[in-house]
Amino acid sequence: MKKVLFATKFRELAFDALESLLDLKAAGLKEVILTYIIPREEVAFVPYGGYMKDEEERLREQARIRFEDWQEALSKADVDSKIRIEVGEPVPKLVRIAEKEKVNLIVAGRKKRTALEKVYVGSHTLDLLRRSTAIPVLISKYMVYCDMEGQCVRRVNEHPFQRPLFATDWSKPSQNALEFITTLKGAMDKVDVAHIIGVKISKSLDKSELNRIEKESKVRLDKYCATLKKAGIKAEPHLTAGRTASEIIRLSRGLNSTMIVLGTTGKDRVKEFFVGSVSHRIAEASELPTLLVP
Numbered sequence: 001m002k003k004v005l006f007a008t009k010f011r012e013l014a015f016d017a018l019e020s021l022l023d024l025k026a027a028g029l030k031e032v033i034l035t036y037i038i039p040r041e042e043v044a045f046v047p048y049g050g051y052m053k054d055e056e057e058r059l060r061e062q063a064r065i066r067f068e069d070w071q072e073a074l075s076k077a078d079v080d081s082k083i084r085i086e087v088g089e090p091v092p093k094l095v096r097i098a099e100k101e102k103v104n105l106i107v108a109g110r111k112k113r114t115a116l117e118k119v120y121v122g123s124h125t126l127d128l129l130r131r132s133t134a135i136p137v138l139i140s141k142y143m144v145y146c147d148m149e150g151q152c153v154r155r156v157n158e159h160p161f162q163r164p165l166f167a168t169d170w171s172k173p174s175q176n177a178l179e180f181i182t183t184l185k186g187a188m189d190k191v192d193v194a195h196i197i198g199v200k201i202s203k204s205l206d207k208s209e210l211n212r213i214e215k216e217s218k219v220r221l222d223k224y225c226a227t228l229k230k231a232g233i234k235a236e237p238h239l240t241a242g243r244t245a246s247e248i249i250r251l252s253r254g255l256n257s258t259m260i261v262l263g264t265t266g267k268d269r270v271k272e273f274f275v276g277s278v279s280h281r282i283a284e285a286s287e288l289p290t291l292l293v294p
Helices: 014-027 053-076 090-101 123-131 172-182 207-230 244-254 269-275 278-285
Strands: 003-007 031-039 080-088 105-108 137-139 143-148 151-156 164-167 191-198 235-242 259-263 290-293
Touching: 003 014, 003 090, 014 031, 014 053, 031 053, 031 090, 053 080, 080 090, 090 105, 090 123, 105 123, 123 137, 123 278, 164 172, 164 244, 172 207, 172 259, 172 290, 191 207, 191 244, 207 235, 235 244, 244 259, 244 278, 259 278, 278 290
Parallel strands: 003 031, 003 105, 031 080, 105 137, 164 191, 164 259, 191 235, 259 290
Antiparallel strands: 137 290, 143 151
């Protein structure tokens, strides 16, 4: 974990979200690419107005001044940084910059909403999750409001990498996520590894078949934990059954997790695009930062 792309629209608490990434120094973080994409529609041709070059320059200067202030904080933490300010379609631009810079992780925020509107992941972030097919994406969620036992509670995620919940479905992306987690050694105290026997599977099986799947799942969980322990990371297995997305969120709360890590399955790209995969639904619904690994 050497290089991170931090994408921002300079929303409230964006700098706090950036500072929370400094925990990755313990995992080898060396450089942060500070990135701001000026949406083309904000400077594009308008009737009788042409291209608004002056507005583009104003937005560039505004972003540069903010980034240079952030760079001082990163420098004091012995982390190098680079500024990338470009004009265009935000998501495709971000993905191209991330690929060109060869970053290990893209960090994006969520759209700010009021306490009553709770957690909300913007359409650009969801589009980024769909398009980033090679680089992991972290939705930072530095501060969110969520329902806890019927009450609206404010949660601040200051140390997202400290104790993640890694939920696996045994897919190739889950294997990729397991390997990615091993690169975060030093930033993590412990990883809880979970598998959910989904409702669709369990309701179609008799008791003996369900017991067989239960035993197989426990063996697989132990192997995942053994891989993490071999990499020097504490790990604990958890097996449960139910509706996958809601069970993962329930487990994360019960285990006091600081992040949820998932592989993005890509089993059904068409369905995923229109209604979202389990991983995308969790990214939308959980109050925790969510790390998705393709």
